[in-house]
Amino acid sequence: MNNSLIFYLLLLICFISCLMTNYTNQIKHFIINSGNPGPTLLLIAGTHGNEPAGSVALENFINSNSSISKEKIIIIPRVNKIGLAMDVRWVLEFILPILRWLKK
DSSP: OOHHHHHHHHHHHHHHHHHHTTGGGOOOOEEEEOSSSOOEEEEEOOSSTTOTHHHHHHHHHHHTTOOOSSOEEEEESOSSHHHHHHTOSSGGGTTHHHHHHHHO
């Protein structure tokens, strides 16, 4: 076996173990509510696992204890948790080469 195949197999094992531990169903969300009537804003980041800047920005905003005056903000900073953990754009990105290899 070559090194790249071993790498992809290890990633596949990691992915399967994440699914088995219900990792994907534990997406954290945060709600900041002013208590006053007003619009609701939904902020989502981390859709592409290889682009972590949005997730970092939203987490910094959450940790800054910023106050709001009229609105309600729902924040989901890490939608694609597995992709962010593995630094891949989408989860199947590392599985496809394995599937191609298995078809040979």
